[in-house]
Amino acid sequence: MNDLTTILSEPIARLGATTITLGYALAIGAILFLGLFVALVVALWRSAKARAVAAAEAADHARDAEARMAGILASQAEMQGRMGAIAEVFGARQAELTQSIGQRLDAMTGRLGQTMTEQTKSTHESLARLQERLAVIDTAQGNIQSLAGQVVQLQAILSNKQTRGAFGQSRMEAIVADGLPHGAYEFQATLSNGSRPDCLVKMPNGAPALAIDAKFPLEAWNAIRAAEGADLQKVAAQAFRRDIEVHVRDISEKYLIQGETQDTAFMFVPSESVFAEIHENFEGIVHKAHRARIVIVSPSLLMLSIQVIQAILKDARMREQAHLIQGEVIRLMEDVSRLDERVRKLQSHFGQSAKDIDDILVSTSKVTKRGQKIEALEFGAQPTEDDAGSVETTHAAGAKVEAGARVADSKTGQLRLRVVEGDE
Numbered sequence: 001m002n003d004l005t006t007i008l009s010e011p012i013a014r015l016g017a018t019t020i021t022l023g024y025a026l027a028i029g030a031i032l033f034l035g036l037f038v039a040l041v042v043a044l045w046r047s048a049k050a051r052a053v054a055a056a057e058a059a060d061h062a063r064d065a066e067a068r069m070a071g072i073l074a075s076q077a078e079m080q081g082r083m084g085a086i087a088e089v090f091g092a093r094q095a096e097l098t099q100s101i102g103q104r105l106d107a108m109t110g111r112l113g114q115t116m117t118e119q120t121k122s123t124h125e126s127l128a129r130l131q132e133r134l135a136v137i138d139t140a141q142g143n144i145q146s147l148a149g150q151v152v153q154l155q156a157i158l159s160n161k162q163t164r165g166a167f168g169q170s171r172m173e174a175i176v177a178d179g180l181p182h183g184a185y186e187f188q189a190t191l192s193n194g195s196r197p198d199c200l201v202k203m204p205n206g207a208p209a210l211a212i213d214a215k216f217p218l219e220a221w222n223a224i225r226a227a228e229g230a231d232l233q234k235v236a237a238q239a240f241r242r243d244i245e246v247h248v249r250d251i252s253e254k255y256l257i258q259g260e261t262q263d264t265a266f267m268f269v270p271s272e273s274v275f276a277e278i279h280e281n282f283e284g285i286v287h288k289a290h291r292a293r294i295v296i297v298s299p300s301l302l303m304l305s306i307q308v309i310q311a312i313l314k315d316a317r318m319r320e321q322a323h324l325i326q327g328e329v330i331r332l333m334e335d336v337s338r339l340d341e342r343v344r345k346l347q348s349h350f351g352q353s354a355k356d357i358d359d360i361l362v363s364t365s366k367v368t369k370r371g372q373k374i375e376a377l378e379f380g381a382q383p384t385e386d387d388a389g390s391v392e393t394t395h396a397a398g399a400k401v402e403a404g405a406r407v408a409d410s411k412t413g414q415l416r417l418r419v420v421e422g423d424e
Helices: 002-009 022-159 161-179 219-226 230-255 272-281 283-291 299-320 322-376 388-398
Strands: 011-015 018-021 185-187 199-201 210-213 265-268 294-297 405-409 416-420
Touching (some): 210 230, 230 283
Parallel strands (some): 210 265
Antiparallel strands (some): 405 416
16 A cells, blocks of 8 residues: 555656646546546537437427428329319310311311302303303404405405495495385486486475485595695595585586486485595585585485485375275274174173073072972981882872972972972
8 A cells, every 4th residue: 555655656747846746647637537528428418418409300300391291292182183173174175175176177168168169160150151252252353354354355345446336336225225115216217318326216296306326436535545644635635625526516417407306416425434524624515515405425314314205205105095094994983883882782681681690599599498498397207118008198199289289209208399380
């Protein structure tokens, strides 16, 4: 023990005035060890407490997380339910929309098909009409070509003086022949002076005839149309005026004969355009022709004049036939008188027939009344073989009726009818 104390008292170091012994160092080490142990225990306790708190907090967080997870799961389930409902609604709506779109597409397809059919039909009809019009156009083109050929022929005719005169005369003859009856005109008739007008229209009541000339000079007119330049046209116009004046003078001298022809003659112009040109640009020629008692007429004016002459001829024929018409009217009045007499007789016959019908109606009414009385009578039983004798007895008794009466027996009963003659 003393050795231990000695060992513990043995100094091991000096710190200033303080001597540090082994015991003192061991005590200080023990104290330090104890302090470290206590600090370690406290640290472990605090660590355990912190772990417990952390575990509690973790448990709380876990519970909160579980609660949140449960809420999230519930929300997710609810969301899934809502999504399912929405999906069902969207599915139904989509089906309805698909059906509606299908119906509309079908209707639109039908309308489009109908429209296309109508458009196709209309197109076919339009093409058919177009083909018809093209055919008409082809026909018209052929007619135009034919007309062009005829115009060329007409130009060839008009270029020849003789054929041109024949053309004007034929047109005048056609107008006169269409408007007047046969016998009221004469072509190429010879007058007392040896002249031969193209047409001589016979007037009624012995009046002088009307002379018509169709030999209109067209050479100068064609020269006017062919002239180029003002000077050439002026020269051609002077030649045309001179030819017309000469022709008017010839008509006046040849065809106006006192007592044989009218004091007015017609100069026929076979073209409306030439007639209009004369009245527009050659008014002096027209005045000279009027003073010479010559009337320049176009085809339309000649037609109108012929219609006036036709009306005059018709009026003259009516005046000539006035006595015949009067006789026919007298005979017509006689027929009307006889018709009136026969109608009156027919009226009396109708009156007698009406009286006879009234008498017949009276007789039929009486017959009807007697028939009603017969229907009101009562019939007996059907006769048997045993009653044959009684029926014969009845007939025998019925035979003894008074004179002037008839008895009608019934074959099916014992009815006896008595009809008295002469009773109305």
